[in-house]
Amino acid sequence: MIEKLQHKYxxxxxxxxxxxxxxxxxxxxxxxxxxxxxxxxxxxGDLLNGEIPGNHVRIFxxxxxxxxxxxxxxxxxxxxxxxxxxxxxxxxxRRSLAEKLRRIPLSFFGKKDLxxxxxxxxxxxxxxETASSHWLPELVGAFIxxxxxxxxxxxxxxxxxxxxVWVLPxxxxxxxxxxxxxxxxxxxxxxxxxxxLDGIQEAxxxxxxxxxxxxxxTYMVGLNKKIKAVESHTIFTEFVNAAFVSSSQMILxxxxxTVAIVGSSLLMKNEINVVxxxxxxxxxxxxxxxxxxxxxxFSALIATDTQCxxxxxILSHYEQTGSDELTNQNYDIEFKxxxxxxxxxxxxxxxxxxxAKQGEVTALxxxxxxxxxxxxxxAARFWDIExxxxxxxxxDISKIDPEKLLxxxxxxxxxxxxxNNTVLENIRIGKKExxxxxxxxxxKLAHCDEFIEKLPEGYNTLIGENxxxxxxxxxxxxxIARAFLKDAPIILMDEATxxxxxxxxxxxxxxxxxxxxxxxxxxxxxxxRTVDGADKIVVLKNGKVAESDSPAKxxxxxxxxxxxxxxxxxxxxxxxx
Numbered sequence: 001m002i003e004k005l006q007h008k009y010x011x012x013x014x015x016x017x018x019x020x021x022x023x024x025x026x027x028x029x030x031x032x033x034x035x036x037x038x039x040x041x042x043x044x045g046d047l048l049n050g051e052i053p054g055n056h057v058r059i060f061x062x063x064x065x066x067x068x069x070x071x072x073x074x075x076x077x078x079x080x081x082x083x084x085x086x087x088x089x090x091x092x093x094r095r096s097l098a099e100k101l102r103r104i105p106l107s108f109f110g111k112k113d114l115x116x117x118x119x120x121x122x123x124x125x126x127x128x129e130t131a132s133s134h135w136l137p138e139l140v141g142a143f144i145x146x147x148x149x150x151x152x153x154x155x156x157x158x159x160x161x162x163x164x165v166w167v168l169p170x171x172x173x174x175x176x177x178x179x180x181x182x183x184x185x186x187x188x189x190x191x192x193x194x195x196x197l198d199g200i201q202e203a204x205x206x207x208x209x210x211x212x213x214x215x216x217x218t219y220m221v222g223l224n225k226k227i228k229a230v231e232s233h234t235i236f237t238e239f240v241n242a243a244f245v246s247s248s249q250m251i252l253x254x255x256x257x258t259v260a261i262v263g264s265s266l267l268m269k270n271e272i273n274v275v276x277x278x279x280x281x282x283x284x285x286x287x288x289x290x291x292x293x294x295x296x297x298f299s300a301l302i303a304t305d306t307q308c309x310x311x312x313x314i315l316s317h318y319e320q321t322g323s324d325e326l327t328n329q330n331y332d333i334e335f336k337x338x339x340x341x342x343x344x345x346x347x348x349x350x351x352x353x354x355x356a357k358q359g360e361v362t363a364l365x366x367x368x369x370x371x372x373x374x375x376x377x378x379a380a381r382f383w384d385i386e387x388x389x390x391x392x393x394x395x396d397i398s399k400i401d402p403e404k405l406l407x408x409x410x411x412x413x414x415x416x417x418x419x420n421n422t423v424l425e426n427i428r429i430g431k432k433e434x435x436x437x438x439x440x441x442x443x444k445l446a447h448c449d450e451f452i453e454k455l456p457e458g459y460n461t462l463i464g465e466n467x468x469x470x471x472x473x474x475x476x477x478x479x480i481a482r483a484f485l486k487d488a489p490i491i492l493m494d495e496a497t498x499x500x501x502x503x504x505x506x507x508x509x510x511x512x513x514x515x516x517x518x519x520x521x522x523x524x525x526x527x528x529r530t531v532d533g534a535d536k537i538v539v540l541k542n543g544k545v546a547e548s549d550s551p552a553k554x555x556x557x558x559x560x561x562x563x564x565x566x567x568x569x570x571x572x573x574x575x576x577x
Contacts, residue, residue, distance in 0.1 A: 026141020328393025430482030
């Protein structure tokens with residue numbers, strides 16, 4: 001049972017155990033609220049007999065006090081077991097998702113957009129939080145307590161008991177039959193919500209481009225359609241849900257009528273007394289109240305299946321694991337007959353083999369779509385390959401924990417990611433334990449100090465979301481400063497100087513020359529002057545190694561590299577007519 005609850009509702013083991021406790025607490029709370037019916041039953045019997053004996057008065061008073069205390073105590077237990085435990089578990093669930101996202105391959109993020117993941121972590125978690133605190137415990141508690149009450153009713157009079165309970169299975173069958181319909185409706189609703197979130201996020205990210213081309217009105221037409229689709233589908237979902245729940249609640253209320261009709265008939269035949277008739281009316285009126293809420297809870301739980309499936313997709317996803325022990329002899333990176341495809345099945349790399357040696361700069365060049373960026377990502381185990389072998393110093397990287405492996409890499413991407421924090425802390429990402437002096441020294445090597453000194457608060461200036469307060473070149477220099485600070489033995493650079501002007505590019509390349517001494521350097525570049533000083537060039541075309549040698553020898557070979565060099569020289573000499 002514990003394992004089923006864990007898998008079904010994305011709970012930890014302790015969370016599943018707390019859920020079982022919540023079931024028990026809700027059951028006790030419901031039974032405690034049924035106890036006053038017994039006191040009323042006894043009191044009604046005495047009143048019909050004409051008087052209430054003195055000892056019965058004391059029993060009624062004491063019983064009423066005990067009932068109040070039991071109701072208060074069980075409500076306290078129910079609150080702690082449902083709400084308090086659920087909020088603790090909600091924090092555990094979100095942390096578990098975050099930890100899971102750290103360990104799964106980046107290929108997972110290739111088929112998931114940010115809006116979808118954000119919706120899962122925030123909205124889906126909130127939905128399951130409500131399910132765990134309000135719906136599921138109350139549903140199970142009502143079911144168990146009602147079962148106990150129904151069994152006890154049969155001991156008094158089976159005919160009256162049947163008149164009271166025949167509506168229960170019919171009501172639940174009606175709601176349960178909505179399962180398939182609601183699954184389809186909720187899945188479609190999730191797609192509408194994600195599309196709407198994507199549209200809003202895209203609008204915020206591209207607002208400058210939209211304004212530059214006067215495209216705001218055109219874009220808002222499409223965005224309004226997405227928002228309207230969410231609104232319309234939400235109304236439709238509520239209508240479908242209400243159709244099932246309301247009809248089941250109407251059936252449930254027929255139970256009071258059948259109890260009244262059957263009871264009246266039996267009373268007229270003197271087969272039951274007035275007290276028994278009165279007791280059954282009291283019991284069913286009290287019994288149906290939590291069941292009406294339970295029917296709504298049952299319907300709501302059916303609606304959470306979609307959220308549970310989306311969350312389970314993350315929690316049950318394959319993880320990248322490996323040893324924490326590094327066994328490499330040096331820092332040579334070697335690709336041996338590597339084959340790789342993305343999720344769509346299209347093969348990106350086909351039998352790629354080359355060696356990037358320690359102490360040398362290896363440049364990856366070639367036409368767009370040839371697989372250059374993919375090679376650099378595979379070298380750091382951002383994805384796992386289908387076939388072949390990638391080693392660092394003879395160590396198979398697929399057998400090493402990704403986070404441990406990345407401790408050997410400094411990576412400078414073309415698309416720089418910065419945080420809404422100070423310049424100092426953005427550079428310190430490269431080495432979290434670095435002192436302020438070490439951070440400033442790295443910034444100076446990357447020639448960041450030139451623009452940092454001009455900022456309002458220097459190194460303590462907040463640079464906005466993703467460095468929005470800085471230029472593209474300044475952002476890229478901060479990224480390079482991180483690499484200087486980390487000072488790892490392997491350096492991966494993807495067009496590291498693409499956003500720099502000629503003067504700054506020359507300065508940075510001089511600094512990089514000091515950084516890469518005795519290290520393994522893998523550079524992706526499109527500018528031929530960037531790779532002219534490389535020790536080795538690997539030309540990738542259509543996912544294969546087309547050429548591989550020193551720049552001088554490749555120039556003489558009159559192949560792809562030679563052609564790219566000639567074309568770029570022509571481009572640089574181009575002038576406006």
